[in-house]
Amino acid sequence: MEAGLVQILEGALLAAGEPLSVQRMALLFEENERPSKDDIRAAIKTVEERCEDRGYELVQVASGYRFQVRQNLSTWVGRLWQERPARYSRALMETLSLIAYRQPITRGEIEEIRGVAVSTNIIKTLLEREWVRVVGHRDVPGRPAMYATTRQFLDYFNLKSLDQLPPLAEIKELDNLSGELALESPPARDESADEESANPAQSLESAETDDTSTSRLDAQQQGGDNAEKEQRG
Template sequence: MNLNDPKDLAQLLEAFLLASGKAQSLERLFELFEEGERPEPEQFKAALEVLRLSCEGRAFELKEVASGYRLQVRERFAPWVGRLWEERPQRYSRALLETLALIAYRQPITRGEIEDVRGVAVNSNITKTLLEREWIRVVGYRDVPGRPAMFATTKGFLDHFNLKSLDELPPLAALRELEPEPELALDGDAEVPAGLQARADLALQDDGEAAEPREETSFRSLLAELDTMEQGLKTDFDDLRLADEDEAGESDEAVEDDLADLDGDQPLH
């Protein structure tokens, strides 16, 4: 095999990607070659272009995502290919998707800020699910009382949604067009099932007192609010971690000084 020939190299790269079953970065592909046989970066790029063109008219495509390159079935075949698995794909709740949209378009963002926009409390299972799926991560802590965690999306999020970077997120105007028209309201005099009413009353109870109901923001309104904040998404949050470490060090010194002052003020017996 002539590794200097883009066609031969393209076939080898195809074999690598098929065998791995997941996205591979250029750096990782470089490492798979011995130093003496490793093609030049320009040859790699030429071979990837040959591979991409060879996929035209076929059921799969070469896709570049945040983690690198991968071979994947074209989206139009998904309804049929999905029948290979007996288990139905997991469906996510509207609340989870709204939370994910807020994190994606307004990152970094805290749980409290998400609740302020949506108008309802964020169930802890939602953030737990997103963290377990590695779609979001904690990138720092807001410098306010309680120091709430700030969330941002991950490379796993970009890979799952076939995105190379956050710049490829669809415009919010396009998402708003997908929002279905609101359904007609139910008759206000209709009787609410007793079991459902009991569960609703229980959810509103807080130490025996009913909490003030909060009006949930519609997804369309949420997207409209996000529209004004779509530009300038932050993608590198390492500086937040460094700032938190500095603040934590200063906080420890202040606590030690306060303890020393308290010891000096102790009354004599």
């Protein structure tokens, strides 16, 4: 029996292991049998509807569509793996959130807002995870690198675009930023801890790494937040 479009797309999404765009789905077919993008989108809608009562869902992120386990099942499904998902330090998550909201931004500007030095390993970890990238250099003495978020950042946090970030004025806790795919993300060592603990001025931040996902933006960032609200207004 010949497979239908919905069935083919379901199989491709299951096998891909990464998000698939509509354009990439179209390339699964020979040119003479290639469905239109409208037909593909209609088939995707059918796949979404079929997932409504299942333990997984079809989600659209920046790179396309993917299947993922529903977040409310993470307690049970997470027990399939012995290693706990990666947890990142408060300093790293604050740095990432500032890049997301203030991009493009330099390391010095991040330090000015946070009131403390940004560990070299924090920037290294964000670059290695491909959550941020260098997009240019500020035209000031020293020409410091400017950082911005990437498509991989959007995919990891379940965002289609930066427009889906909650307004900065509404952020009370860093956890509100996170649609973190704990079930799908490979464990990664928090490399920021080593360098932070070597600096007595930063050791207090390192002690807070167990509460990474629920830490609050500290008072040192408030001045930057107010400026951001004016900018976005």
